[in-house]
Amino acid sequence: MLEKVVPKYPITGGLQDRLRASARQWRLPYWDWAERKSVDHGLKTYTVPKIVKDKELDIMTSTGPLKVRNPMYQFVMPNNEVMGKHGVHHYAEKPAGTFDYSAMFEACYGTSRYVDAPDKDATPYPTDFVEGFQDNAKVEEALRGHGWYQNKDPDNPVYKDTLAEAVYRFFSEEYFSDYSKFASTALEKGQNPQYFLSIEGVHNNVHNWIGGQGVNPKTGKTMDGHMTEVPVSAFDPIFWLHHANIDRQFAIWQELYPDSWFENTKEKDEEGTYSIAKQTTNSPDVKLRPFDDLQGRPYDSDMIRDWYSTGYTYTELTPWDPKYSPNGIYDRKLYIEDLKAKMNTLCASTRNLWLDLGDELGSASTSHAEDYVVNVTYDRFELEGAPYLVSILFKPASEVSVVNQYMSPEYVGGVYNFSAPNPRCQNCDDQRKEKALSTGQVPITTPLIQRVRDEGVTDLNNMQVGQKGREVPLDQMQSLRVGVAYGKAKHSPEDEIMSNYYGYDWLYGATAGRERGIQAVEAL
Structure with a gap:
């Protein structure tokens, strides 16, 4: 420029x-996809930013105003050459020998969100699929999900759901014991049920919600999109807004917990990562190839730990603001209190609901409030690496259509594996062969309270696995385990004090005798 x-x-x-x-x-x-903004009639909910909705933009050039194609709306290959000419390959698998899974983005030259996926033998491919198609309304539906949470209270209309609450727990008082728990879905033996949540897991779910899932009710076709598929997700410009927000959330967490970083850096990493080979030391000076600085030197984690040094910051992170130096001396305590107040405003859900209940039941109810989460362990490559979604439901799966679970009033939340067949990295392939397990978590206190209020009864332990609008029989998911954990929370009415969650243990009775439910005799 x-x-x-x-x-x-x-x-x-x-x-x-x-x-x-x-x-x-x-x-x-x-793009802060966990921020609820006012829409129709003051309802606060999730929205897709305008910058990716408009197909064209009016800009001012050196020669005057000009209408141009919006590069954030979708990516289009140069000269409309299909992606297959530039290394994007068709892949098709038959997971567990039951159904075909195909992704045919090699035939596209434009990116899509919620496009009808063609039949694998269809020729020629539909124009929308080849040129790219955007249904941002369906992205918003998927982010919101939980249609029945809508509160019609004119004084405080809001969707009460699990997305913002999951993000809130990233930042709440010591929800994670260390950096590795916060960052990764990797399961450790004997892992505390509190630590099944991670920023990686929420990141995976958002990829699915943006790209495409379920079946188009008008055409009966499976819906797909680039963001849903690992090999092609970065082609969609919204990918960069999503990942910039993950960077922001990580920066906020670092600001709140500046002393938490890599631990046990002398120990060998058993599983390895994209950048770190198995059985090598995972430390902050490991080179993060292929990412290099302007001099061609590979970055490591220590080099980018301080985002301020790179010229970046975010809306909430401005410690130099004069209001944090009331006497000319920086007051970190004042700054952190204000940051926590911003997080309470931005993404607290369960806290707000319990504080409302406290007005009804007395303040003791918020000092040691009950809290429930559903935890999931799974093998990312269970279905030969094909992507799948584990859905948590209020009714038995047999009573809920897999077509569009996220729009069902029985849907509580889900865990998306965000994987692909034939992994291209060696560590991923090793993890596939060794059946390494990952974790996911759905906070359910808010939907549980709402459900009890509305209908008086509920059943927590129902699950369903879907793969592109098709239900996967649980007997094909040998690695899958789903359990309910119970803990306590202290919710303060003070703006600058975030909720403190603690003391979680498994509720084995909730899953006893259930298919793929965690049993008391199991050690995860």
Whole structure:
């Protein structure tokens, strides 16, 4: 921008100087998909940002106004060449020998969200699939899900659900014991049931909600999209807004817990990662290839731990603001209290519900409030690596259609494996062969309370596995285990105090005798 774009504009009136100043301040924008914004009738819920909704934009060029294709709406390959000409391959598997799984994005030249996926033998492929198709309304439906949570209270209309609550728990008082629990879905032997949540797991779910899932009720076709599929997700421009938000959430967590970083750096990593070979030391100085700085030197985690040094910050992270230095001396306590108050405003759900109940039941109810979570362990490559979604339901799976579970009033939440057949990294392939297990968590206190209030009865332990609009029999999911855990929470009415969750243990009775339910004799 500085060298090629700005010089084309007139020098008069200081325009070039203003453009240069703006260019130097430009940073990749983030999309906070967990922030609930006001929509119709004041209802607060999740929305897709306008920047990715408009197909065209009006911009001011050096020669005057111009209408251009919005690059954030979708990515289109240069010269409309299909992706297959540039290394995107068709892959098809028959997981567990029961049904075909195909992803045919090699035939596309534009990215899609919730496009009808063609039959694998269809020729030619439908125009929408090839050129790309965006249904951002369905993205919003998937993010919101839980249609029955809608509160019609005119004084406080809001969807009460599990997405914002999961993010809130990232930042709440010591919900995680250390950095590794916060960051990764990897299951450790004997893992505390509190630590089944992770930023990686929520990241995976959002990929699924954005890309496409379920069946189009109008056409009967399975819906798909680039963000849902690992090999092609980064083609969709919304990928970068999503990942910039993951970076932001990580930065907020680091600001709240600055001393938490890599632990046991002398121990060997049993499983390995994309960058770290098995049985090698996982430490902050491991090179994060293929990411290099401007001098061609590979980054490591220590180099990018301080995001301020890279010229980045985020809306909530401004410690230099004069209000945090009331006497000319920086007051970190004041800054952190304000940051926690912002998190309470942005994404607290269960806290707010319990505080409302406290007004009805007395303050003791918020000092040691009950809290429930559903935990899931699974093998990402169970169905030969094909992506699948584990759904948690209020009714038996036999009574809920797998077609669009997330829109069912019986749907509580889900865990998406975000995987693909034929992994291209060696560690992924090793994990596939060794059947390494991952974790996921769905906080259910808010939906549980709402359900009891509305209908008086509930059944927590029902599950369903879906793969592109088709139900997967549980006997094909040998690694899958689902359990309910119970803990306590302290919710404070003070703006600057976040909730403190603690003391979780398994409720084995909730899953006793249930297919794929965690049993008391099992050690995870």
